[in-house]
Amino acid sequence: MCRLWLIWVALAIGGCMSVSDMGQVAHDQLSDAGVLDHSQTRRLNNFRLQPDSFMYIAQGPFVPPGGTYPRPNVVAEEAFSAFIQYFPMVRRAPQPLGLEEALSEARGYGANYLLYTRFAASDDRVGNTDEFQDQNADRLGIDSGVVQMMVIETTTRYLIDSATIRARGGLLTLYNHKPADLLGPPMRDYARSLLGVSQ
Structure with a gap:
């Protein structure tokens, strides 16, 4: 009797939602609860770019406060890895640049748009035994960051x-x-939203 009840519940749930939707909902719930990584993106505009836009990516030399020093060009590297999946023409600056210098380089390459990034805040908490031995125990916790x-x-x-x-x-x-x-x-997700693509 119990097995029939479980089969009926599984069929009822399966009829309402696909497996991929159930997985996405579970991921979202676990992220909101702090079990998995979580991010929130706020955009100023809802402008869409053409898929064939040539994008030049650069990172400002700003060092985020808080005593943590991420790799100098890490935001531009991560943005390049994300955007190359959606924009066929993407180029990245090899090192951090000021805004005027980045615009000048983007124009020099013939890029339509400059994606200018920076780490606004970065909190690198203790996440392994080596860091635990080097730092105070009160630094144990969850990493966080803000990118503009x-x-x-x-x-x-x-x-x-x-x-x-x-x-x-x-x-x-x-x-x-x-x-x-x-x-x-x-x-x-941001690269997809610039194209107006949901998945």
């Missing part, structure tokens, strides 16, 4: 869009992670 991005049209210097990504780690992803490890998924 601007999409600027290179010819007119017009600000097309501005976005802020707030990311935090989860309890299951605590070990051996850095704030930069949280950037990949929200940047892919």
Whole structure:
């Protein structure tokens, strides 16, 4: 009798929602509860770019406060890895640049848009035994970071869009992670939103 009841419940749930939808809902719930990584992206505009747009990606030399020093060009590297999946023409600056220098390089390469990024905040908590021995025990916790991005049209210097990504780690992803490890998924989501693609 119990097995029949479980089969009936499974069929009822399966008829309402696909397996992929159930997986996405479970992931969202676990992220909200702090078990998995979580991010929130806020955009200034809802502007869409053409899929064949040439995007130049650069990171500002700003060092986030808080005593943590991520790799100098890590945001641009993560953004490049995310955007190359959706934009066929993407180029990245090899080192951090000021805004004027980044715009000049983007124009020099013939890029339509400059994606200018920076780490606004970064909190790298203790996430492995080596860090635990080097730092205080009160630094044990979940990593977090804030990234700011601007999409600027290179010819007119017009600000097309501005976005802020707030990311935090989860309890299951605590070990051996850095704030930069949280950037990949929200940047892919942002690249998709610039194209108006949901998945």
